[in-house]
Amino acid sequence: MAKYLLKRIGTMIIVIIIVSLATFFLTNLVPGDIVYTVAGSDEIDDAMYDRIYHELNLDKSTIERYLIWVRNALKGDFGMSYAYSKPVWELIKARIPTTLYISIMSIVLSVPIGVVFGMITAVFRKKWPDTVFTMIANVLNCLPQFWIAILLMYIFCLKLKWLPSMGFGFPAKVGWPKFIQTSIMPIICGSLNAIAGFTRQTRTSMLEVIRQDYIRTARAKGISERKVYFKHMMKNGLIPIITVLGGRLAHILGGSMIIENIFSIPGMGVLARTSVEGKDIPTLQAIVLITTLVSCAAYILTDIAYVVVDPRISLSESGD
């Protein structure tokens, strides 16, 4: 197990190095002179130009600049945001909790609902509950997030006037009622697609497990159907579900773009958009790197979950 983890972490470090290289050198491809972007104006004198030029280490070679950037990044210093004129890390630190909260809540909500729906459809295969839940899942799966968001806003803000249409704050800042009110729509919006995904995945994998020989063995043993489902089927059917869950976790930062921008939530998604629009390169670099980090962490968690659920994986690892 420890060896397996070390191996995964090793692979993750390689991935992060490759991504950091790619994002760093990408900045060299951006059109226009960065010095003017930083200065915020084309009308600067030569002395000013030279000062910024040196500050940005543009007189050094690209490799050197990369190494400096990596050294600083390891210390948590991603440089100054061109657009906000604040340290990038501070910007991110302020936004990451919001994004994590909304995305993780969406997943926490969608996993149990999706798995239960999926179990229902698998157990009642080809009977009416299967048809109903599968249909719901298919419909939800097809609806684009922004459309759901607009629909929710139309119903709950414009018609019923129950919820605010934008903004978000943690209870410490805006108090509990506001916090809950502003959470509801983004979380629902973020989880509907996921529920559909988990329902479908659970159904497929449970149906796969249900016809396995060892389920017949379990029944031949005379144990109750409840035990057959929850002791013998569940654990075997979980593996593909973990794969889907891992994929969802890996994309929580990227996936928050649409929801945050629609509901005007000050999170990573909004920051990513503004930094792209404003050619705010240090911020963009930091966001990409952190997103990669989160993805890698999610995949490692997935791998660990596999090992916990399925002994065959860690066992075959020693023989592979």
Place this chain on the structure above:
Amino acid sequence: MSEELLRIENIETRFRNGKSGVATVLDGVSITLKKGEIIGLVGESGSGKSITMLSALQLLPGNGFVAGGNVVLDDNGKNLLDNKATSRAMRKVRGGRIGMIFQEPMTSLNPVMTVGDQIAEACIEHLKLSRKEAKAKAIEMMELVKIPDAAARYDEYPMQFSGGMRQRIMIAMVLAAQPDVLIADEATTALDVTTQAILLEMIKELSVKTGIAVVIVTHNLGIVARYAERIYVMYCGNIVETGSAMEIFHESRHPYTRSLIRAIPRLDDPKDRILVPIEGLPPMPKNRPKGCSFEPRCKYACDDCAEREKPQLTEISPGHSVACHLTEEQLNEKQKELDSTALGSRPPKNIREEVCLDVENVTKSFSIYRGMMRHKVAEFNAIEDISFKLHRGETIGVVGESGCGKTTLARTLMRMYTPDGGTIKLFDTDISHLSEKEMRPHHKKMAMVFQDPSSSLDPRMSAGRAVAEPIITHKICSTKEELSAKVDDLFRMVGLDPNLKERYPHEFSGGQRQRIGVARALASDPEILLLDEPISALDVSIQAQVINLLEDIQSKLGLAYIFIAHDLSVVKHISDRVIVMYLGRIMEIATSDSLYETPIHPYTQALLSAVPIADPAVEKTREYIGLQGEVPSVLNRPKGCPFSNRCKYATERCLEEIPQPTLRENGHIVACFNK
């Protein structure tokens, strides 16, 4: 011991099929089981033997249901089928009173639960033990089925056990609940013959010791002849005959039973025995004839058999019942007639002096790569020092248990692999290291027939094209007409109608598909045919058809065969000489008769004694040589003789030194120091 334990009465089981409606799979099957006895339920695949047992336990797959009949336990007048499948009463019986072990040890255990927990689960459910008691009991059961280090292996997962060991776990799991009946549904079919014998001996021993009654469900007549006291023969969802083992094998009254016994090769067959295949195929459940379901294939049938109602099982002597319209006189008369018009004797073999394949010291090794950079961590020899000569017109059989290198040998001879050492001389050319291009003209001299006829043919290629392909590749025919004529000839040669050329593999039966495989192999006019388990995927009644076909083709074309199989009886029947392999090395080479009569190598002796012969009278006189342990992995091959760690004659020298094959009496070539 004559108390009735389980009575299955007139079970009728049907399956719903999406389009074709409902098919009756069991048509009134009755079986009784007394306390402590071992009965056999034999039949080909699709005869309904497993479905009978699954119906009784209400374990049918979702689209199957029992339409009628009773299952009575302890003769208490209560029908078990009145209970719902998932009800407590049914579950108490299922697992608690009647335990069942299944065919596939690889997939029948839950892969994510430790084996110990799976055994303990049964104890908790039926014996109401606490978790701790259950664990102790589970370990006790694991010891009972002779799993070494039972306590330590309690927490291991099924994948850490070999097939034979997993089946022991299954047995332990079933016996843990102390049932009165053990159903072994093809429990040993997927295992090697020595493992099969060890397990069946163990079941028999346990039956004697604990008084548990056993139902052996199998297609293997040898197994029931060796172990069962009474036998039920099934065909097409009906019991066609039942009686004591002696009655079934020596006084059988049903044409199907008789035909089946005449169709299977036996280890003790005389050299010139001809198998009498059962022509045709068993009908599908939905288009079974109204009357006797065997009538269309029955050689004994009278004119009115087809018109009459379905024959009922009637007792002809106490305990011996038959479902057939024919009287004993009619049957015996027909038998005389059949015997006199027998197929003549087998055409004499024409083995010539000319050596067509000379294999010398061939070794093939494989490497194991691990880690991210895939570095080589180990190397093992799949086959080692293989030497033999194949003469024109001769059949050499290669037998051995799984992992012994049979298939590697075939592939190396075909030059799908390049040997690491030794020479392979095909006529006068050493092909062992020819490049692919140099090999091309030689390829057509050797052709291969594969095991699984359903997956070794391209499903999107018509049968005619599959057969034509080698002809085109080797540019044997110059015109289209010539090609088409040649394909037609090949079809006729393997007993297929050339009009079926345009059909696709899935439209053929298993036996027909294997005929296509043979036709394809013959297409390039080869001199040598390598047959890798060509009949093991086929049903017993079909096997004889293919064996006879292969023998006919050989006598017509004078081909040399290398026949690879794990079924010793078949190999012995078809081969002139037999090579016995173990862990990649040749243990013994001998003519097929003297191999059975006077085996020399201890492994050959053990292997032969493990094969059951389909005759209870012969079985009573045979001695079974038990083998200890299992075939080791090629990765930890013993240093000396590969068999040394399981051989009871092994000495110090055997452990240190590899014996070389030497010529002994009767022309046997044996690799052993002691014998």
